[in-house]
Amino acid sequence: MVEPMELYDVTIIGGGPAGMYAAFYSGMRDLKTKLIEAREELGGRMLIYPEKMIWDVGGFAPVVCQQLIAQLAQQATVFDPTLVFGQHIKHLERKEDGTFVLIADSGEKHWTRTVVLALGRGILKMAKLDIEGADRFEITNLHYTVQELEPFRGKRVLISGGGNSAVDWANELQPIAQSVTVVHRREMFGGHEKNIIRMKQSVAAVRTPYALTQLHSEDGQTIGKVTICHVETGETEQLGVDAVIVNHGLKSDFSGINEWGLQMDDWNVYVNGKLETNVPGIYAAGDFVNFDSKVNLIAGAFSDAVLAVNSAKLHMEPEAPRMAYVSSHNDRFKEKNRALGVADE
Incomplete structure (x- = not known):
């Protein structure tokens, strides 16, 4: 046939x-x-x-x-x-x-x-955050992409990652968020040099070399605090957050x-x-x-x-x-x- x-x-x-x-x-x-x-x-x-x-x-x-x-x-x-x-x-x-x-x-x-x-x-496919139980926050304030900027207005936003998208999101959110903190496990960032320079000049809290290691929630539904860890010294600290954006690659x-x-x-x-x-x-x-x-x-x-x-x-x-x-x-x-x-x- x-x-x-x-x-x-x-x-x-x-x-x-x-x-x-x-x-x-x-x-x-x-x-x-x-x-x-x-x-x-x-x-x-x-x-x-x-x-x-x-x-x-x-x-x-x-x-x-x-x-x-x-x-x-x-x-x-x-x-x-x-x-x-x-x-x-x-x-x-x-x-x-x-x-x-x-x-x-x-x-x-x-x-x-x-x-x-x-x-x-x-x-x-977005690389998911490698922290046990993180997936339960995906319906509230854990994000792997930024589809709209407005939901982050007035929020304390933590961005974990150092690629091109993380840098771009930091630059876009800085004017409307209450605060933006960028956490990256390496000193060097990916993406276009001009955008990286802009981020470092406008975003007050750029933390390197740090990694996001824990998510904390009082109600079990939304993230209220995170723990970040210095990848070389092991020193940890907690930060209050309203939203967490993860960009750990694709x-x-x-x-x-x-x-x-x-x-x-x-x-x-x-x-x-x-x-x-x-x-x-x-x-x-x-x-x-x-x-x-x-x-x-x-x-x-x-x-x-x-x-x-x-x-x-x-x-x-x-x-x-x-x-x-x-x-x-x-x-x-x-x-x-x-x-x-x-x-x-």
Whole structure:
């Protein structure tokens, strides 16, 4: 029995900024495009910090992250790609004609001529606080992400962690919280240098090298105090808190994609300057990739997406133009410009 199939030119796995822009640019290249996202919405890692201000995307100064997600999602659908949500792609089969079958954990299959992997950091799960009984406070005042700032207004907030998100949350909460205390087990912080400097200048209580070791509650439902411990001397002290935010890193799950024969490390796939992986027909973009001139910015993810889609196009059509015409001279936009009331030149 012949399996029913609808063959796509490009299938993008991942709906973060790289995946969304790849879907848009693939339309610019007149390619039949599908985007598969494991979550039920587009946004990728940006969904972790919807209220964060984004300053480093060209043409936006500044923009709230959730607004940027919405505009990227709108742009991604300009050329009507097929969008598939809630599917974790696990397996890959290569047919004799060189096309691929992507198989989800549900068993659903997707046929495609090329693949663009825009997995970001994979399916991310927050590393939980390793203190017995901590989980009972997750419904009250123990948090692993900051979805909204307002609930922390006037509160004594303790942030445990030193990564990029911890630094950003400290900077965002400082103006509205009664107090912000940052506890980190190392002297060095991760994230952008400018943000770290800002945090150290504005947040009065930055405690290093300390670790959060105990949670104390009088009613058994909310955390009222915490114990922090100096990691070198063992000295401890208690701090009163109204909210605890934990940012101890992320655990990543690539749903079996790391078993496809790709050259990878724990977090990234290795690509060349054309964003080609070691498997012909498979390309990658965004935080998932590692190459010599990689730029770890959202703007860099857009550039990666363009290069990956261009390589996919040339893989299928070696005589095609190396890149798409810019939108002001691209025939694909003529009808859309007329719909906006813009006359053709």
